[in-house]
Amino acid sequence: MKVLKFGGTSLGSVEGLSNVKTIVEQQREPVVIVVSAMSKITNKLVELAQAATEGDEACCDKLLESVYQRHYKMIGCVLDDKRTARAVRREIRHIVHDKLRAACRRLIDGGLDAKEAENVRNLIITSGEMMSSIMVSVMLHARLEVSTFFIKTHPTPEGDRVSEELTAALIVQRLRNRQEPVIIVQGFVAQDADTLATTTLGRGGSDYTAALIAAALDAKSLEIWTDVDGFMTADPRKSRHAKVIPNMTYGEAQEMCDAGAKVIYPPTIRPVALKNIPVWVKNTFNPMARGTRIADKRDSKLDDVSLTLDEQIKNEKQYKIQWD
Ligand code: ASP
Numbered sequence: 001m002k003v004l005k006f007g008g009t010s011l012g013s014v015e016g017l018s019n020v021k022t023i024v025e026q027q028r029e030p031v032v033i034v035v036s037a038m039s040k041i042t043n044k045l046v047e048l049a050q051a052a053t054e055g056d057e058a059c060c061d062k063l064l065e066s067v068y069q070r071h072y073k074m075i076g077c078v079l080d081d082k083r084t085a086r087a088v089r090r091e092i093r094h095i096v097h098d099k100l101r102a103a104c105r106r107l108i109d110g111g112l113d114a115k116e117a118e119n120v121r122n123l124i125i126t127s128g129e130m131m132s133s134i135m136v137s138v139m140l141h142a143r144l145e146v147s148t149f150f151i152k153t154h155p156t157p158e159g160d161r162v163s164e165e166l167t168a169a170l171i172v173q174r175l176r177n178r179q180e181p182v183i184i185v186q187g188f189v190a191q192d193a194d195t196l197a198t199t200t201l202g203r204g205g206s207d208y209t210a211a212l213i214a215a216a217l218d219a220k221s222l223e224i225w226t227d228v229d230g231f232m233t234a235d236p237r238k239s240r241h242a243k244v245i246p247n248m249t250y251g252e253a254q255e256m257c258d259a260g261a262k263v264i265y266p267p268t269i270r271p272v273a274l275k276n277i278p279v280w281v282k283n284t285f286n287p288m289a290r291g292t293r294i295a296d297k298r299d300s301k302l303d304d305v306s307l308t309l310d311e312q313i314k315n316e317k318q319y320k321i322q323w324d
């Protein structure tokens with residue numbers, strides 16, 4: 001089996017979603033699909049949580065409506081069957097106008113202690129993944145699972161951290177040996193193992209969700225589907241000479257992620273490296289492009305340049321690691 005993760009831009013346009021459909025339909029083995037929220041939705045939800053904390057009801061109303069409208073429109077574009085589209089819109093409406101509104105109300109009314117308020121804010125900001133996963137699961141006729149049943153965290157002074165052993169055991173229990181060819185789960189969201197409060201894996205954390213699942217299930221590979229052709233030697237928007245890096249080691253990928261390359265969320269590499277699971281970075285909008293392969297050794301057959309990664313990067317005069 002394989003794990004495929006689709007980022008917000010892949011899910012944020014009709015073109016992206018129709019490519020997602022084709023990519024998933026072409027799979028020849030069971031897959032677990034991890035989805036982000038549609039692009040820009042998490043930012044809106046962060047704003048919403050902030051507005052509610054500040055008691056700005058008018059701003060909350062505006063944001064709730066805009067989150068709802070974005071999903072409403074997309075559902076109409078990607079779900080052909082009118083009755084199905086109506087049912088999914090009803091579900092999204094319930095999440096936005098009942099659940100999210102009630103969560104905002106709790107923050108606006110105040111009286112919550114710091115932990116309760118944090119829990120409510122996390123509920124709000126992770127709801128984008130819930131909504132996109134519902135839409136995608138219906139579009140793909142696939143089974144939907146809820147990540148908070150198996151992605152567990154515990155608090156540390158540096159913030160919530162994944163309880164790795166427990167998480168791996170629960171992923172195995174929940175997702176191994178399933179009969180369904182396609183299972184959809186939400187990235188980013190997690191749950192405190194003790195209090196069951198909603199937590200997150202940090203902004204960009206859906207990649208990490210996918211890596212935890214791939215590692216626990218000993219997946220054949222992890223595919224991170226995004227909107228660039230792979231790791232590049234430079235920011236393609238700034239340098240015409242930017243080239244895709246065909247092949248990287250886990251160490252090299254980790255270094256580039258830590259240095260600020262936004263292609264993959266840094267904690268993603270470790271769980272898959274420990275299990276020696278190859279990671280592919282692929283472009284949803286250019287699925288025929290080979291992408292970047294990350295593994296324990298660089299496969300020299302796949303390198304179309306004989307230079308080491310360092311040399312490739314040094315050759316790139318305009319290279320700046322801090323691109324976004
Ligand atoms: N939706 C979340 C974010 O925007 C998580 C993710 O996309 O990986 O940060």
Ligand code: MG
Binds near residue numbers: 204207262263264265
């Ligand atoms: Mg990302």
